[in-house]
Amino acid sequence: MPPRQMPLPGQIGRGPAPKIVAKRRSRGAGGRSAKPLENVDFWKNGRSGRIRTCDPCVPNAVLYRAEPHSDKKAAYSVGFDAPQAAGMRNFVPVKTGLETLILPAGAAGAEAAARILAAGGLVAFPTETVYGLGADAANATAIAHLYAAKGRPAFNPLIAHVADLAAARRIGRFDARALRLAEAFWPGPLTLVVPKTDDCPVAELATAGLDTVAIRIPAHPVAEAILRAFGGAVVAPSANISGHVSPTLAAHVESDLAGRIDLIVDGGPVTVGVESTIVGCFDVPMLLRPGGLSRERIEAVLGAPLARPPAEAESDDSQPLAPGMLASHYAPRASVRLNARDVAAGEALLAFGPDRLPGLEAAAAVMNLSPAADLDEAATNLFGYLRALDAKSPRAIAVMAVPEEGLGEAINDRLRRAAVAR
Ligand code: TXA
Ligand code: MG
DSSP states (O other): OOOGGGGOHHHHHHHHTOOOOOEEEEEETTTSSSSOOOOOOOOTTTOOOEEEETTTTSTTEEOOOOOOGGGGGGGGGGOOEEEEEEEEOSOOOOOOOOEEEEEEEEEHHHHHHHHHHHTTOOOEEEEEESEEEEEEEHHHHHHHHHHHTTTTTTTTTOEEEEEHHHHHHHHHHOOOHHHHHHHHHHHEEEEEEBBOOTTTTTTTHHHHTTSEEEEEOOOOOOHHHHHHHHOOEEOOOSSOTSSSOEEEEEEEEHHTTTSSSSSEEEEOOOOOOOEEEHHHEESSOOOEOOOOOHHHHHHHHHTOOOOOOOOGGOOOSSSSTTOOOOSSSOSSSSOOSEEEEEOOOOOOEEEOSSSOOGGGGOSEEEESSSTOOOOHHHHHHHHHHHHHHHHTOOEEEEEOOOOOTTHHHHHHHHHHHHHHHO
């Protein structure tokens, strides 16, 4: 494809008409995502602390900055530098007002996605876990735009997505254990954090200056088609405003990011529904984030238990020493009340299993993650139901207890973070 045909980011829909049939949305079409973040320079001021954004999607989102020299980094056998060291020297204002193109999945969608990625643009696409927001992993400018579009702290590194193991091994060094996990579970909802190769093409900004890189091969035909058409690694966080509930439908992406990104490829609902499980392939393999692949299945392949990150990694008051473990995350606007045994008037209920709680009649809305108490079904429904209940503007969202086994570990992790007081 000749480069001159590549639409430049921000010019989609303004240049010659693309041959693909597209639904166009202009800035703010989702009704609420176009307001820019407060013009903060939290990573320039050299102090740790928190700032609040004025983004309407994240009323009380807390952004953090990292301490340049955290003694807690030893816990992860990885270096953790200040964002400045990772190349983010200046604040990158969020780009709003883009025409966000929405295309159905298919050959034309994959080709458009690849062209836009190669031109430094931002493309949301489905994976089996959640929708991701992709950028060329080797393009630091594109990655800076990605952080800005999500309102994501630049010290929180990204997962590099690739199409096959050979591509993964160009990026990261796999020891025997990491290789065993990759061979057992890729493509699939598992992310492996491994040391970078010497010539790792992933931009420093995407790895936040760490010596390690998070890698995943998604098991989704649309993601695979885009990765193959593009040819390189694609960094992709979940395609939502940072701190908000992750998207399991293209419509969720549109409501968070319309006007901020170039393209959304609509591949229908995802199947797994929670993000990938992240395993740090350190001296002792560590479960950094429970997710769409259960701990039990990973431990069965390793023949040993996964280590847990130290408890202080969950802290909301200091820098997130374990990247991505911000205590408040996946948050709807309404407050979330866990382990509900009854429903208060005006609350919405996120139910699980066949039991009927007292007070149900007075609930603002009720959705059941899985009436049959199936944890895989519950994971698939989790984020979509949280969004749907939140849209009713209830007093709070009461959530019934979910067992802590299989995908229940990931479901409870997301629910606990959604419930953290903000
Ligand atoms: O299922 C998923 O994993 C989705 C889809 C799109 O692939 N992606 C996703 O990305 O959930 P994100 O950015 O929302 O979460 C990535 C997590 C963050 O918690 C980040 O801190 C962690 O991966 N991470 C990335 N690189 C890391 C590293 N080198 N060491 C430790 N954690 C890392
Ligand atoms: Mg996310």
